[in-house]
Amino acid sequence: MALETEEAVNRAIDEMPEDYVIYPFLVEHRSEVQMGFLTGISEEELKELFMEDGRKDMLSEQIGKKIAKGKTLETIADELEVTTDEIRDIYDKLCKEESVL
Structure with missing residues (x-):
């Protein structure tokens, strides 16, 4: 399950248009975003x-x-x-x- 979630987060970030305002933040903080999904961050x-x-x-x-x-x-x-x-x-x-x- 964790690997599927990690792959889903990576795919979502990789496929996001680079001109989205949040894109640079997500790329820079990819691991934190993944951990948020894995740990259930609110x-x-x-x-x-x-x-x-x-x-x-x-x-x-x-x-x-x-x-x-x-x-x-x-x-x-x-x-x-x-x-x-x-x-x-x-x-x-x-x-x-x-x-x-």
Whole structure:
């Protein structure tokens, strides 16, 4: 049964049009989606995972724009109304990427 479910999830993702909004998330989190089906994760829990992932993406985008404008970690945190600890990893990663460019 588990193998059939795993194959069904893989097939559904592989056959999904790439322009669907959720496609990149499903490809990136394929194993989590499979586990959700295998463990019976609730629709609400799955929605929360999607929302959290979307929130992180949006936060990264906003932080990247503010770094490009030369803003500091503290200023960015203040403007986004989050703590520096909440965004430090994203900030550090994006700063390294920007210095490589």
